[in-house]
Amino acid sequence: MVFVKVYVTYKESVLDPQGEAVKGALHRMGYSEIEEVRIGKYFEMQVNPGTRPLEEVIEEACDQLLANVNMETYRFEIVNTEEA
Amino acid sequence: MVFVKVYVTYKESVLDPQGEAVKGALHRMGYSEIEEVRIGKYFEMQVNPGTRPLEEVIEEACDQLLANVNMETYRFEIVNTEEA
Numbered sequence: 001m002v003f004v005k006v007y008v009t010y011k012e013s014v015l016d017p018q019g020e021a022v023k024g025a026l027h028r029m030g031y032s033e034i035e036e037v038r039i040g041k042y043f044e045m046q047v048n049p050g051t052r053p054l055e056e057v058i059e060e061a062c063d064q065l066l067a068n069v070n071m072e073t074y075r076f077e078i079v080n081t082e083e084a
Numbered sequence: 085m086v087f088v089k090v091y092v093t094y095k096e097s098v099l100d101p102q103g104e105a106v107k108g109a110l111h112r113m114g115y116s117e118i119e120e121v122r123i124g125k126y127f128e129m130q131v132n133p134g135t136r137p138l139e140e141v142i143e144e145a146c147d148q149l150l151a152n153v154n155m156e157t158y159r160f161e162i163v164n165t166e167e168a
Contacts, residue, residue, distance in 0.1 A: 001119070026145055035132050041123065041124075041125070042092075045119075048119050057118075065113065
């Protein structure tokens, strides 16, 4: 079993209104040090590799479901459960 | 300016229905290798450290706003923008 972490974030060029809202809330709470917030999604997956290369499976799953590739970008890390 | 990454995930004991739904969708799409999915939030922040220690500020912001500490757990990484 392999542990995979996927990070999905908006592309730099895409506005992140949820991040702006969190930044505003942080400022109202006194955390003015935090000057910029961007919010993404984080997926932790347990994968039981089959015959296809794991990287290929994960990339395809990201492209088709986990990320909206028009607006978002993703990266992933493959970690053995032993090391996780 | 310091770059901070915060990961917020459900505690192990808390069910993640959104993760279950994504797992179901992945299986229907043929990615049966992916046996378990848990979804979290991921925050990228640009912070301009003030007089207070940065770790203290980030922990407080997580406890008060970014994570629901009853159900969620968080961890963060502090990265210099030069290294990011």
